[in-house]
Amino acid sequence: MARTVYVNGDYVAEGDAKISVFDRGFLFADGVYEVTSVLGGKLIDFDGHMRRLKRSLGELQMAMPLPEDELLAIHRELVSRNAVIEGLVYLQITRGVADRDFLYPSATPQTLVLFTQSKSIVDSPLAKRGARVVSVEDLRWGRRDIKTVQLLYPSMAKMIAQEKGVDDAWLVQDGHVTEGTSNNAYIVTRDGTIVTRDLSSDILAGITRAAVLECARTLQMKVEERPFTIAEALEAREAFTTSATGFVCPVVEIDGVSLGEGQPGPVANGLRQIYVETSLKAAI
Numbered sequence: 001m002a003r004t005v006y007v008n009g010d011y012v013a014e015g016d017a018k019i020s021v022f023d024r025g026f027l028f029a030d031g032v033y034e035v036t037s038v039l040g041g042k043l044i045d046f047d048g049h050m051r052r053l054k055r056s057l058g059e060l061q062m063a064m065p066l067p068e069d070e071l072l073a074i075h076r077e078l079v080s081r082n083a084v085i086e087g088l089v090y091l092q093i094t095r096g097v098a099d100r101d102f103l104y105p106s107a108t109p110q111t112l113v114l115f116t117q118s119k120s121i122v123d124s125p126l127a128k129r130g131a132r133v134v135s136v137e138d139l140r141w142g143r144r145d146i147k148t149v150q151l152l153y154p155s156m157a158k159m160i161a162q163e164k165g166v167d168d169a170w171l172v173q174d175g176h177v178t179e180g181t182s183n184n185a186y187i188v189t190r191d192g193t194i195v196t197r198d199l200s201s202d203i204l205a206g207i208t209r210a211a212v213l214e215c216a217r218t219l220q221m222k223v224e225e226r227p228f229t230i231a232e233a234l235e236a237r238e239a240f241t242t243s244a245t246g247f248v249c250p251v252v253e254i255d256g257v258s259l260g261e262g263q264p265g266p267v268a269n270g271l272r273q274i275y276v277e278t279s280l281k282a283a284i
């Protein structure tokens with residue numbers, strides 16, 4: 001059965017979902033997106049994703065296309081129509097359709113698209129075995145705090161990782177790790193401190209990051225938000241990433257060097273379990 005997707009007010013079969021060739025998302029990557037995970041048919045941290053969406057739009061002088069409760073209703077309707085038990089809802093908003101011009105058009109209706117993907121997130125083979133990553137120079141633009149759809153460099157970096165036979169890349173700028181291609185990056189030092197880069201325009205403020213750091217602090221774990229180098233990561237006891245599509249994913253190898261025991265470690269595994277339990281309780 002064809003998936004139902006949402007396009008500008010209509011629920012349509014995916015084959016009938018169409019966007020103009022003049023859409024600024026297509027011509028300029030002039031759009032933002034959010035990915036909200038679904039567990040047990042419910043949305044994880046929907047409010048956090050909406051807060052970040054509003055901020056991304058605001059930074060690009062765009063408004064919310066619909067009130068938050070209507071966006072929630074669309075998310076739920078798609079989860080229900082597509083019988084998603086576990087997976088994600090993808091939402092994209094672009095500045096809309098206008099003749100090609102670098103300047104923003106005024107008063108153009110935005111394009112709003114949502115679709116779902118079913119996938120196992122909790123029972124993930126990658127999380128069980130732990131990811132292997134390589135470091136790649138971070139050549140993305142300077143406003144990574146805005147969740148725009150211009151994802152070509154993350155794609156290139158993932159291709160580099162694939163060519164090297166590993167799972168993902170960690171991006172490095174001025175000798176320090178910014179984040180993963182589509183996740184936030186962490187190490188656990190020898191004394192058990194969780195280190196992840198502080199928030200700035202260098203990285204995306206992950207919604208999973210905020211929730212996982214709160215879990216860690218509740219558990220009285222020591223957390224430091226600061227840049228770290230690959231050299232420091234190679235000395236770490238553990239490493240992991242967080243994202244809506246991977247939750248907490250252990251990292252067991254960086255640039256061909258095994259970390260600790262070369263297996264997912266107790267901090268990453270523990271945080272993963274606690275994050276899943278906590279977010280399931282709060283899911284809507």
Ligand code: PDD
Pocket residue numbers: 035179180181182183184203204205206207208209242243244245
């Ligand atoms: N990516 N950093 C980057 C560059 C990301 O693209 C993402 C998410 C994150 C983690 O953010 P969150 O915890 O809110 O998912 C960090 C999504 C999942 C994607 O592009 O598919």
